[in-house]
Amino acid sequence: MIDHVELRAGIYRDSVTLMLLTRTLSQDSEISDPIVAMATTLNMELAKTAGYEFPEGSGGELLIAFRAEEEVISRCVQLIDDLLNRSRQSTVADETLNHRPRSLGRLATDSQSDVALISVPGEHAAYQAVEAIEAGTHPVIFSDNVAIKNELSLKKQARELGLLVMGPDCGTVILDGVGLGFANVIPAGPIGLISASGTGAQQVLALCDHAGAGVRHVLGLGGRDLTDEIGGISAQMGLAMLDDDPTVEVIGIVAKEVGPATRLLLEDAASKLSKPVVWVPAGDLTNGTAQLLELASFELPPAPIWGPAIERPNGSGRLVGLFSGGTLAVEAQAIAQASGCEAEIVDLGADEYTVGRPHPMIDNTLRLERLAEVSRDETVGTVLVDVVLGHGASPDPAAELKDALGDISVPIFVSLIGTNGDPQNFDSQVNQLTQAGAEVHLSNASATRAAVIR
Amino acid sequence: MTEQDGSGLLRNPKISAVGIQLLSDAIRDQGIAVADAAWQPPRDGLALSLSQIAADQRRVNANQQAVQAMIEARPEVVGVTTAHQALGLERRQFLHSGPPISWQDASGPLRGALVGALLLEGEAADADEAWQLCEANEIELLPCHSRGAVGPMAGVISSSMSLYEVRDEVNQQVAYSNLNEGLGKVLRMGAYSPEVIDRLRWINSRLAPILSEAFARQGPFDVRALLAQSLQMGDEGHNRNRAGSALFLREMSSSIAQCDVSSAEISQVFDFINGNEHFVLNMVMPAAKASADAARNIPGSTMVVAMARNGTEFGIQVSGAGDQWFTAPANTPEGILFPGFSDKDINPDIGDSTIMETYGIGGFAMACAPAIVRFVGGSVELAHQKTHQMYEITLAENPHLQIASLDFRGTPTGIDVAKVVSTQILPAVNTGMAGKEAGTGQVGAGLVEPPMSCFEQALVAVAETGDSL
Known part of the structure; x- marks a missing residue:
């Protein structure tokens, strides 16, 4: 085997694209130790650690490194070229503009956008959002790691122009039925949400869909909007916008941490709206959703449970929860704690786990490693896992997880957060998971309670 | 929307x-x-400055004020003066293009031009003596920009040289440049042979007085109006001034013809202007300078007010950072060479003429001048592409200077260092190419990229003037 190393100038791809590409390469039996990444200091060190030697670069290049037998090198390079080119789809801008803009501001102006989805690395998100705002566009900031002072100044600036800042760290948005970020497919209907939590909103969507209630809008706020430091600037604007939209009849506020002053402010604002408002707290998403549905004249039927294909003996030992959804982990933690059960609940989507790798909702590699550890750990009595479906999420998460789940001998509970319309095919996910021995719940609270009882 | x-x-x-x-x-x-x-993404470490600039409360208004001042300027040539009279230059003081530089660091063409200027001023009997004076630091070097002037290529202006005086009544600005000598072996390209010095003497003693008299008869000559027309006739105002020079001669011919000199001399002046398709460059450059100077010193503004090269370094000045130069080693242009020269003969980028790009034309108005792309063997599409890209790094479109082929869209005007850094799009610059060796003269023309580092440094400097967030 020989090392193939190159630094390509003038080409940029985002980190998620490159990490998924690298994963595809590592599945090729003739390629060893592939690295395809932007040549940042961090990535260059990684490549050095892997034993690659390469020329000095300027830092802006694309680094390509892999090992293979000499006769297949050119095939591998061709494969990489094909994958790199495939990841750039043609865009509206390509078709209608003479020049594809580099800057969001120019793009938003030229394409007359209403909304700008920003998912650049966090340190770049604030100035990109300013460009969007100055172009008269509502920013959706998917990026996390944005300083709170920047969030505050963005939201104040946008408010003066009547623009809603969704985020930062905004995972889920639905606008007139169009999902941005991680969003479930749900028919349009009388419910509108503002949400400080992405996966919290997705749980609400899954339950609403189960009850047959449609949701037209989910306005993401970002996890810190409801703290007193931000004071619910986006929440207040979002409430007013949903109140003005004639298609919305009932409004839900999906809330994580809420500052006391902000709570008063929002309760006051909500009391002045023409439409009823319900709080759906992160610690109890299912009950909150039931109340929301009741106000919209729907009833939440008992959240369904699909039993395991193979019953497993009750384990003795602690509960380990491996989550991709932050709010779902918080909810599980709260329920486990209240029950007095010994539990280790991990949010694998937290910053400490996502440096240099995609979010576990996109790629289950890290979770598979943790599940393998759990299968060997005799102190584990029960396993709790969330599987979040919808646009943006992995195309078939149950297929990725089923072997690892099958290797576990203790009871497994899965919160399957999805709708019938989701692209992953809900029924197939249920079948694969129950075949692997898991008990599958639509409600995360219900899955956690079941796991705690065991 | x-x-x-x-x-x-x-x-x-x-x-x-x-x-x-x-x-x-x-x-x-x-x-x-x-x-x-x-x-x-921009280079590591610049995200903080970009975020500070984006959050700077002064930025939007400051940049608006800066670019509007530049756009609304109405520069006019009001007459011809001398460097001694207008700028107080003494016999051993010399202006040069670009940011400050010493003789020791000067490139071949600048050195050659200084030797020629010493000969013109009678400070040295021959080239050797002139060279020794320079080596002995017997001369004083100052950037043209520091004295309200601009000079193409080496940009050397000495005390006896005739200068156009350009005034803008709107913003009360004035700027100067010398008279264009023509193509080939000329002082601005670093040539100093006797024919070069003789031509400069003829310009000072014969051409300048005739033009001076003609301007006095004609009244102030509106440069912005000239550019508005020439841009629609295939010029971009920097490397292609064929239409502008022809328009100048057409408009001035009657006033020149009425001068009280022999018809042979009038004819000589007409022939000289006719033979130099860059004749009008030395009027449009100070016009752009006068316009850009109105945008200087606006706190919080990230707009570029000067880009200039001295043959060794490329430098820029930014409105919100005073007169500070942000410099980096100049790149070498690429383009078409005159017969007999090769790539190794090309000097690094030189000249104040990038004031045209600062003003939003030249490389920025490539879409006006598709013929220019032949310098780099590109297509007409490339010319449009360049101009489209420049809209991404500029603050406004100049309604007075329109691009016919883009449905009369205004030229992309007012380079924003923050946009340059965040998009990684460098200003497009069209330029002449001087020979590396002193005394060679022009070797070709082409395109060149400014160094990104100048814009990054300027960004950081303006960011530091703001309230830290």
Whole structure:
């Protein structure tokens, strides 16, 4: 085997694209130790650690490194070229503009956008959002790691122009039925949400869909909007916008941490709206959703449970929860704690786990490693896992997880957060998971309670 | 954006995106169009300055004020003066193009031009003596920009040289440049042979007085109006001034013809102007300088007010950072060479003529002058592409200078260092190429890229003037 190393100038791809590409390469039996990444200091060190030697670069290049037998090198390079080119789809801008803009501001102006989805690395998100705002566009900031002072100044600036800042760290948005970020497919209907939590909103969507209630809008706020430091600037604007939209009849506020002053402010604002408002707290998403549905004249039927294909003996030992959804982990933690059960609940989507790798909702590699550890750990009595479906999420998460789940001998509970319309095919996910021995719940609270009882 | 086309945040929203491709694809999977920015991150460490600038409360108004002042300027040539008279230059003081530089660091063409200027001023009997004076630091060097002047290529201006005086009554600005000598072996390209010095003497003693008299008869000559026309006749105002020079002669011919000199001399003046398609460059440059100077010293503004090269370094000045130069080693232009020269003969980028790009034309108005792309063997599409890109790094469109082929869109005007750094798009510059060896003269013409570092340094400097967030 020989090392193939190159630094390509003038080409940029985002980190998620490159990490998924690298994963595809590592599945090729003739390629060893592939690295395809932007040549940042961090990535260059990684490549050095892997034993690659390469020329000095300027830092802006694309680094390509892999090992293979000499006769297949050119095939591998061709494969990489094909994958790199495939990841750039043609865009509206390509078709209608003479020049594809580099800057969001120019793009938003030229394409007359209403909304700008920003998912650049966090340190770049604030100035990109300013460009969007100055172009008269509502920013959706998917990026996390944005300083709170920047969030505050963005939201104040946008408010003066009547623009809603969704985020930062905004995972889920639905606008007139169009999902941005991680969003479930749900028919349009009388419910509108503002949400400080992405996966919290997705749980609400899954339950609403189960009850047959449609949701037209989910306005993401970002996890810190409801703290007193931000004071619910986006929440207040979002409430007013949903109140003005004639298609919305009932409004839900999906809330994580809420500052006391902000709570008063929002309760006051909500009391002045023409439409009823319900709080759906992160610690109890299912009950909150039931109340929301009741106000919209729907009833939440008992959240369904699909039993395991193979019953497993009750384990003795602690509960380990491996989550991709932050709010779902918080909810599980709260329920486990209240029950007095010994539990280790991990949010694998937290910053400490996502440096240099995609979010576990996109790629289950890290979770598979943790599940393998759990299968060997005799102190584990029960396993709790969330599987979040919808646009943006992995195309078939149950297929990725089923072997690892099958290797576990203790009871497994899965919160399957999805709708019938989701692209992953809900029924197939249920079948694969129950075949692997898991008990599958639509409600995360219900899955956690079941796991705690065991 | 919204109302007229029936879209809005909560109704059929139109979406643009920057960042993770997978998220855009997830929207496309729903049958919804997404416009993706072709963004790429700036160099490590610049995100903080970009964020500070973006959050700076002064920025929007400061930049608006800066670019409007430049756009609304109405520069006019009001007459011909001398460097001694107008700028107080003494016999051993010399202006040069670009940021400050010493003789020791000067490149061949600048050295050659200084030798020639010493000969012109009678300070040295021959080239050797002139060279020794320079080596002995017996001369004083100052940037043209520091004295309200601009000079193409080496940009050497000495005390006896005749200068155009350009005034802008709107912003009360004045700027100067010398008279263009023509092509080939000329002082501005570093040549100093006897024919070069003889031509400069003829310019000072014969051409300048005739033009002076003609301007006095004609009244102030509106340079912006000339540019507005020439841009629609295939010029871009920097490397192609064929139409502008012809328009100048057409408009001035009667006033020149009435001068009280022999018809042989009038004819000589006409022939000289006719034989130099860059004749008008030395009028449009100070016009751009006078316009850009009105945008200087506005706190918080990230707009470039000067880009200039001395043959060794490329330098820029930015409105919100006073007279500070931000410099980096100059790149070497690429283009078409005159017969007999090769790539190794090309000097690094030189001249104050990038004041034209600062003003929003030249490389920025390539779409006006598709013939220019032949310098780099490109297509007409490339010319349009360049201009389109320049809209991404500029603050406004100049309604007075329009691009016919882009449906009369205004030229991209007012370079924003923050936009340059965040888009990684460098200003497009068209330029002449001087020979590396002193005394060679012009070797060709082409395109050149400014160094990104100048813009990065300027960004950081303006960011530091703001209230830290």
